[in-house]
Amino acid sequence: MTHAQTLPGWRHVYSGKVRDLYVPADLPDGATAERMLVVASDRVSAFDHVLDPGVPGKGELLTTLSLWWFDRLDGGDGRRRIPNHLVPDRVLGDDDEAHSLIPDAVIGRAMLVRGLDMQPVECVVRGYLTGSGWAEYRETGTVCGIPLVEGLRNGDRLPEPIFTPAYKAPMGEHDENISFAQTVELVGADRAEELRRLSLEIYARAAETAEEHGLILADTKFEFGLDENGVMTLADEVLTPDSSRYWDAAAWAEGTTPGERMASFDKQIVRDWLAENWTSREGTPPQLPAEIVERTAARYAELLERLTS
Ligand code: ATP
């Protein structure tokens, strides 16, 4: 499967489910890329499958929102700066030549980033119980090995946010929830601690911002990598409706059913439709109906508007 576009000055090296990665065309084979281009497509994935059709405008929206959050977390909210993978403007300078590194064809959908040594852990934080966390809790009373109080319902707020990492499975395999002890085995004790501390801090700051805009950040997933100086750096997309569950705070407070409480501004619309219409989970997933595509696009746009206005 390749979704590569031909982009002047860049060479395609990888396509994930949603993003395409490029390195400078003149980079020697096998060399580590200092700079990379991460291009978000309109592809939509659920249950680890890319669905058809995509959601028009989604790639641009994800990129806009990621950049907005990176900026806030990089001192834009007046707090401690969280290092991120963007190539800073001060390095790029204002000259047209530097900015022309992002080809016209992908402007708005692309981020110029520093190539990092990515950690093999998806750093999930949950402030509310739902999704795979809820599924695990119902079975065992724990999430990623963390015991929780009894009697929680789908969509309930947790006593405090928890770090529930997942092993980042290679392409084509499913990510898997893991315990903190397994995270330590994967990356070492110091890095595991650092990933947990950073993830919980970013979640708390973002959840507070969301709340100011009438939104609940129910859960989210971060990816980190080490930069050339060994600094743990926030990478990939951040706090988007693809990587997070956002709910309407008023609906959550007033709702009585899970459906009412979790009125979502995220990929849940697609997940729910697929769960109902692809029960076999075998072969190719069915085509998304136009109505689901439109509703998802509208909800994503509304989230951006509400958060950033
Ligand atoms: P999934 O659909 O589960 O997210 P994926 O993570 O493989 O699958 P994408 O998110 O579409 O696919 O692709 C983005 C890829 O780019 C990820 O593998 C991510 O780890 C990687 N990545 C993001 N930022 C950087 C960076 N600064 N340096 C190196 N790799 C990066």
Ligand code: MG
């Ligand atoms: Mg990803």
